[in-house]
Amino acid sequence: MDFQNLLNIIYKDCKSASTEGKVANYIPELAKINPNKFGMALITKDESLYSVGDSAEAFSIQSIVKVISLCIAKEYLGKDLWKRVSVEPSGTPFNSLTELERENGIPRNPFINAGALVVTDVLIDILEHPKQDFLKFVRRLTKDNSINYNAEVAKSEQKHGYRNTALINYMKALGNINNSPVEVLDLYYHMCAIEMNCEQLAKTFLVFANQGRLANSDEEVISAKSVKRINAIMQTCGFYDEAGEFAYKVGLPGKSGVGGGIVAVHPNAYSVAVWSPKLNQKGNSQLGISALESLTTLSGLSVF
Amino acid sequence: MDFQNLLNIIYKDCKSASTEGKVANYIPELAKINPNKFGMALITKDESLYSVGDSAEAFSIQSIVKVISLCIAKEYLGKDLWKRVSVEPSGTPFNSLTELERENGIPRNPFINAGALVVTDVLIDILEHPKQDFLKFVRRLTKDNSINYNAEVAKSEQKHGYRNTALINYMKALGNINNSPVEVLDLYYHMCAIEMNCEQLAKTFLVFANQGRLANSDEEVISAKSVKRINAIMQTCGFYDEAGEFAYKVGLPGKSGVGGGIVAVHPNAYSVAVWSPKLNQKGNSQLGISALESLTTLSGLSVF
Amino acid sequence: MDFQNLLNIIYKDCKSASTEGKVANYIPELAKINPNKFGMALITKDESLYSVGDSAEAFSIQSIVKVISLCIAKEYLGKDLWKRVSVEPSGTPFNSLTELERENGIPRNPFINAGALVVTDVLIDILEHPKQDFLKFVRRLTKDNSINYNAEVAKSEQKHGYRNTALINYMKALGNINNSPVEVLDLYYHMCAIEMNCEQLAKTFLVFANQGRLANSDEEVISAKSVKRINAIMQTCGFYDEAGEFAYKVGLPGKSGVGGGIVAVHPNAYSVAVWSPKLNQKGNSQLGISALESLTTLSGLSVF
Amino acid sequence: MDFQNLLNIIYKDCKSASTEGKVANYIPELAKINPNKFGMALITKDESLYSVGDSAEAFSIQSIVKVISLCIAKEYLGKDLWKRVSVEPSGTPFNSLTELERENGIPRNPFINAGALVVTDVLIDILEHPKQDFLKFVRRLTKDNSINYNAEVAKSEQKHGYRNTALINYMKALGNINNSPVEVLDLYYHMCAIEMNCEQLAKTFLVFANQGRLANSDEEVISAKSVKRINAIMQTCGFYDEAGEFAYKVGLPGKSGVGGGIVAVHPNAYSVAVWSPKLNQKGNSQLGISALESLTTLSGLSVF
Numbered sequence A, B, C, D: 001m002d003f004q005n006l007l008n009i010i011y012k013d014c015k016s017a018s019t020e021g022k023v024a025n026y027i028p029e030l031a032k033i034n035p036n037k038f039g040m041a042l043i044t045k046d047e048s049l050y051s052v053g054d055s056a057e058a059f060s061i062q063s064i065v066k067v068i069s070l071c072i073a074k075e076y077l078g079k080d081l082w083k084r085v086s087v088e089p090s091g092t093p094f095n096s097l098t099e100l101e102r103e104n105g106i107p108r109n110p111f112i113n114a115g116a117l118v119v120t121d122v123l124i125d126i127l128e129h130p131k132q133d134f135l136k137f138v139r140r141l142t143k144d145n146s147i148n149y150n151a152e153v154a155k156s157e158q159k160h161g162y163r164n165t166a167l168i169n170y171m172k173a174l175g176n177i178n179n180s181p182v183e184v185l186d187l188y189y190h191m192c193a194i195e196m197n198c199e200q201l202a203k204t205f206l207v208f209a210n211q212g213r214l215a216n217s218d219e220e221v222i223s224a225k226s227v228k229r230i231n232a233i234m235q236t237c238g239f240y241d242e243a244g245e246f247a248y249k250v251g252l253p254g255k256s257g258v259g260g261g262i263v264a265v266h267p268n269a270y271s272v273a274v275w276s277p278k279l280n281q282k283g284n285s286q287l288g289i290s291a292l293e294s295l296t297t298l299s300g301l302s303v304f
Helices: A003-016 A064-083 A099-103 A113-126 A130-142 A151-159 A162-172 A181-192 A198-209 A224-237 A241-251 A286-298 B003-016 B060-081 B099-101 B115-125 B132-142 B152-159 B160-175 B181-192 B198-208 B226-239 B240-249 B286-299 C003-016 C062-083 C097-101 C113-128 C128-142 C149-161 C164-175 C182-193 C198-208 C223-237 C240-249 C286-299 D003-016 D062-083 D098-100 D111-124 D128-144 D153-159 D162-173 D181-192 D198-208 D226-238 D240-249 D286-299
Strands: A039-044 A049-053 A194-196 A254-258 A261-266 A270-275 B039-044 B051-055 B195-198 B254-256 B263-265 B270-275 C039-044 C047-055 C194-196 C254-256 C261-268 C269-274 D039-044 D049-053 D194-196 D253-254 D260-264 D272-273
Touching: A003 A049, A003 A286, A039 A198, A039 C097, A064 A130, A064 A198, A064 A224, A064 A261, A099 B003, A099 C128, A099 D098, A099 D253, A113 A130, A113 A162, A113 A181, A130 A181, A130 A194, A130 A198, A130 B152, A130 C223, A151 A181, A162 A181, A162 C198, A181 C182, A194 A198, A194 D226, A198 A261, A224 A241, A224 A254, A224 B226, A241 B226, A241 D253, A254 D111, A254 D162, A261 A286, A261 B099, A261 C097, A270 A286, A286 B240, A286 D111, B003 B039, B003 B051, B039 B198, B051 B198, B060 B115, B060 B132, B060 B181, B060 B226, B060 B263, B060 C113, B099 B160, B099 C097, B115 B132, B115 B160, B115 C128, B115 D253, B132 B181, B132 B195, B132 C149, B132 C223, B152 B181, B152 D253, B160 B181, B160 C164, B160 C194, B181 B195, B181 D226, B195 B254, B195 D039, B195 D128, B195 D240, B198 B263, B198 B270, B226 B240, B226 B254, B226 B270, B226 D260, B263 D194, B286 C128, C003 C039, C003 C047, C003 C286, C039 C198, C039 D049, C039 D153, C047 C198, C062 C113, C062 C182, C062 C198, C062 C223, C062 C261, C062 C269, C113 C128, C113 C182, C128 C182, C128 C194, C128 C198, C149 C182, C149 D003, C164 C182, C164 C223, C182 C194, C194 C198, C198 C223, C198 C269, C223 D226, C223 D240, C240 C286, C269 C286, C286 D049, D003 D049, D003 D286, D049 D198, D062 D128, D062 D181, D062 D198, D062 D226, D062 D253, D062 D260, D098 D162, D111 D128, D111 D162, D111 D181, D128 D194, D128 D198, D153 D181, D162 D181, D162 D286, D181 D194, D181 D240, D198 D272, D226 D240, D240 D253, D240 D286
Parallel strands: none
Antiparallel strands: A039 A049, A039 A270, A254 A261, A261 A270, B039 B051, B039 B270, B254 B263, B263 B270, C039 C047, C039 C269, C254 C261, C261 C269, D039 D049, D039 D272, D253 D260, D260 D272
């Protein structure tokens, strides 16, 4: 498959497409991004890298980080994790309180905000130095020690995070948070504020296309069984209230963030990251979804 | 892959497993099934058939039929179908009215009862002789003219179907049903009352593992694009409120029915049907899910 | 209190008021009413009658009838009635299915449609000839044998009643309806299709201002205790999702209907009926509420 | 009416009744109350005071205070208050987030926690020294300068108040809170921690039975119109999810608190306070409701 050619075609289409989406603007740091940025990078199991556009420019990965934090929590807690968070798709927006109330404080899945907060609470329990240890894990996956938190973004999220404060206090009231809400939120906002470019992001997620091993290495970072399961959760829950639509259009497990990034995985083949800041009404990158739809349609390859 | 050997191992495990599930008992015809029945059949793209246990004994396929009716409606209406039914997973049980009210009568997906009723309404609009034409389509997929409706089962469902009557009248009130509720329900209950054995069921669904073509034939029954999309919908919505759990454990697109049947598809490889009448609390065959989990774990093959 | 003078003032104000409300138009019989009709009648405990405008012109009392059917069911079943319908205000519109699902088929109160259907089901159980016996009871309260059902209206409601069909079948599925849905709906639609003018309506409800006795008589139709309780239910639940607003503005127990009628009761003093077909967004007569607010404000009399 | 005799009869009945209710135990200060305490006090418009049992022993008035804070906010803001909080009964428990989400952060009424928090936010906007000014207002109503906050109770509530923290942050996110959540909660917990005995409580609420004037005085503290309206809100919303039941059984406007107190008002006649710490499942004083039901039944007096 000539992936570079595919990426060139997609890039050309996307640059000429007119979009109505809007850049996330709830914090100044996200609002000031140039809305016309577009980058894409694909890396195969053998570490061949293909890229196009602004693929070397860093952006805030936001909710995409939830997949990585889930990995760590799952490896430590195993099945016990599912006592505190379910793996079912949510029928409501990512920050809904209604569903959480109906389910007595057990979030529907680890990728809605409530579920990611529970996973963060787990990280504080199991990591000795949560912020440093988490960053170390990300750098190990990416094989790149330059990856870091953007403290400004984290601080700004904290300042406007009334809704997340509501979610975590509600779960604390129902007994599903062990640590102090303030401490959990601090780690959560830092993790969301990690910055990567498309190439780094694709590299980070290659582990999910490689049965849990680092590329060109026998080092197993995550068990093959966990990889299968986390891919399944990405497939069913990775796009908030648009998970079905994404599975339907793209047919790959993936995860999006409000920074405009999307990462997707073709098990045993490749991982791919795309970045375009304009979001559709469901909060996912509009061109990002189109680009990935083109990729699986043009290549004829999807998990389905 | 020695599928026959795998099936033998799974059969042995399942026969000795103790289960707490219960046979569906809301109509007499389903309640009188021997709860200890267990059959399984797998058919590969080249039509090699492997089977074990009660794989030649017919049972009521029930909700599994919703995938077939969706195929027909999708082929005729194309994208317009999605104006009347969404493709997002549902966060609530398969016959919930709450969600339907929130979404103004547009069902979340075609596999919850409300969505299947809308699809049935479409069939009445597009098929000249709905009951005969539908059966003809199923027989074409299965290459078996003995497939038929069980009129007794259909009649019994009708008699106890107050909840479906509620669903369809509610959608009629909101303008999402064209035909008379009575007529739609009649076709719906007949379709659910189709009987097949595991071998026939696996054969029927082989089309979804074969990019829409009949096996060993160039005849395209469904477009490759539609197949990709219907597989995606099975993956995200095929198991009511247990879709995430099934994706997580089994990692294949599939569909279950309250008759105890489950069918799953490994795109470009095989389709597999399993039957065990005892249902878990979410209404899916308990041993059926275990058997499929063993299949993908032992074979090391899943879409993830 | 010079009630006639008050009514004259209110009439003048209402005739000159501009309203944005709309006549109920879901059935032709209601849609063809002259929207500018306005009538009002007040009758005191000693049967002094005051009236103004179109107070002698009959209209469809619709949901107002639910108070009368509740009386009969309550007298027969006593406390047992509350096992099948609650007496709590509803936080959602009058025909919501969501709440009914959350409460497992036990309607929140007897004045939302679901609750009124349960009460109607009770009437079929306890009355020998439901339609005749019910009419007889109404005529006894009104002391007027000309009161009757409008069969055309009942038939038309039946024809468009998909939502009520949904509600009753849902409750039947959950075991809270004893009789056939079709039979219950038939009685229900007939009861709603009773026609009265304001004077007759005020007379009918005088029993609730007179501790259950017919005016100028020792004949107790309803126990004083039941009257106290039914007035309380009218106060908290009589105006769908606008009950709090009505209590707040008017301060009297009352009940509205989509035909544009409202009846209210000042215990131990008077009953009052008003009719103006234009409805506000909550489905209650817009001028009717204004008129009653003026009545309690100008007279300085309310239960609060 | 010989109220002292009535109170004696009720006291005797209540002391011998066996109850299954439980004292509120979410904070240590409430949990340590003797569950068998029972006090009742009734004061008529002319300030005749009748009392029985532990009527001179102070307890935490908790949610009862919400009526007083509403008075102040209503007097200052007038109708504008209703843009930020509705006056409709809630169909869900007092601290539900679901309803708040459905209504976009506008609480259903000022007596559920969310609504009371909005009212508290208003007080911070309009009072120069919120804590002192509020206490001053309460002392003016009660004509008793010994009334005070219990700082220990306030502190303890704050410490366990995750759910209220959730509610207020959620409304802050939706733009319905002007001040800092921490500041609003601090005032809220102090107000709830006011202590009174039954006699003081009855005196405080006499203003609602006296058209807004202090007893034996021409001093209007609240407008007569506001009194009518606040009584109406107490009637429809004063008992969380048991408002209909209370209206049905007791037939008076009233308000309860988890400290076991209930106060009720018979407009133009009397106010009455009762205290018994054991709560029923809906969070209202079990014997308190019984006592008030006996009062209106034995006296034959209720607003209905």
